[in-house]
Amino acid sequence: MNLNDYVKVFKALGEPTRLKILKLLSVRPMFVCELESVLQMSQPRISQHLRTMKEAGLVTEQKDAQRTYYSLQMDYLDQSVDNLITFFHTDLADLPQFKEEHLRVKQLDSNADVALCKEGNCNPVV
Amino acid sequence: MNLNDYVKVFKALGEPTRLKILKLLSVRPMFVCELESVLQMSQPRISQHLRTMKEAGLVTEQKDAQRTYYSLQMDYLDQSVDNLITFFHTDLADLPQFKEEHLRVKQLDSNADVALCKEGNCNPVV
DNA sequence: TATTTATATAATGATTTCTTTATCTAATGA
DNA sequence: TCATTAGATAAAGAAATCATTATATAAATA
Numbered sequence: 001m002n003l004n005d006y007v008k009v010f011k012a013l014g015e016p017t018r019l020k021i022l023k024l025l026s027v028r029p030m031f032v033c034e035l036e037s038v039l040q041m042s043q044p045r046i047s048q049h050l051r052t053m054k055e056a057g058l059v060t061e062q063k064d065a066q067r068t069y070y071s072l073q074m075d076y077l078d079q080s081v082d083n084l085i086t087f088f089h090t091d092l093a094d095l096p097q098f099k100e101e102h103l104r105v106k107q108l109d110s111n112a113d114v115a116l117c118k119e120g121n122c123n124p125v126v
Numbered sequence: 127m128n129l130n131d132y133v134k135v136f137k138a139l140g141e142p143t144r145l146k147i148l149k150l151l152s153v154r155p156m157f158v159c160e161l162e163s164v165l166q167m168s169q170p171r172i173s174q175h176l177r178t179m180k181e182a183g184l185v186t187e188q189k190d191a192q193r194t195y196y197s198l199q200m201d202y203l204d205q206s207v208d209n210l211i212t213f214f215h216t217d218l219a220d221l222p223q224f225k226e227e228h229l230r231v232k233q234l235d236s237n238a239d240v241a242l243c244k245e246g247n248c249n250p251v252v
Numbered sequence: 253t254a255t256t257t258a259t260a261t262a263a264t265g266a267t268t269t270c271t272t273t274a275t276c277t278a279a280t281g282a
Numbered sequence: 283t284c285a286t287t288a289g290a291t292a293a294a295g296a297a298a299t300c301a302t303t304a305t306a307t308a309a310a311t312a
Binding site (some may be wrong): 004007019 | 129130132133134135136137138139140141142145146148149150152153160163164165166198200203204205210211213214215218221224229230231234
């Protein structure tokens with residue numbers, strides 16, 4: 001998983017209507033019209049949030065004639081939060097996407113006594 | 127933790143700049159000016175994201191003269207994701223904030239053969 | 253004391269997000 | 283076939299978010 005995947009998943013989780021929909025789907029898969037009647041919200045509102053969550057990978061859909069059945073992908077949610085925690089425990093040197101940042105942190109640490117942002121000499125970035 | 131707390135935490139996590147800041151703070155606590163030079167981003171941009179994350183509980187600040195030292199609250203992050211997973215595994219009947227929804231799901235299930243959203247009779251919500 | 257440094261905060265504008273209303277497609281059923 | 287139902291999608295407006303620029307505050311230093 002890259003940063004962008006995390007952003008999609010956690011942005012999807014960071015919204016009250018979507019959290020409610022996901023909680024209901026944790027009870028059992030549901031049709032859109034079921035979510036509609038349980039949450040007492042408009043159909044487009046629910047459909048649009050479902051699309052966001054589908055794109056994040058948190059739910060999947062299955063057509064049943066004219067209805068659509070949505071299921072919570074609990075495994076993907078588990079995996080996403082596990083990966084996030086692992087991401088925070090991974091050494092910066094082992095994250096290719098943080099190559100530049102890693103170099104600059106090393107710079108900071110090696111110059112701790114004289115330079116940037118330590119001992120009162122945090123000069124503006126050029 | 128209530129829904130609102132989850133929203134704050136996961137909304138805070140669902141943004142690329144904030145994820146980068148958090149990742150750096152996972153290496154060690156840092157001053158704002160350190161984040162500034164490592165991420166090569168403007169100071170207000172970083173300060174504003176730090177405030178969002180402080181309000182979500184993901185970081186804490188500590189003043190050191192004119193500088194401010196920010197620390198990742200890894201425990202709170204761990205606890206938040208644990209609580210979220212637990213939330214999804216908790217029976218709807220045991221979540222007071224879903225009292226109404228729980229009633230309506232029970233209605234749905236008991237009328238599965240004749241009524242709303244089952245067997246082709248999903249009428250619009252009044 | 254005057255200047256510089258570190259940081260917070262306000263103001264602004266651009267973009268995104270969320271909800272509603274309206275429309276469209278496809279499947280069902282009278 | 284025509285009306286209804288389920289759902290997706292588009293259009294529009296309000297509100298929130300994000301980054302930049304500008305300003306404010308307080309500590310450090312010359």
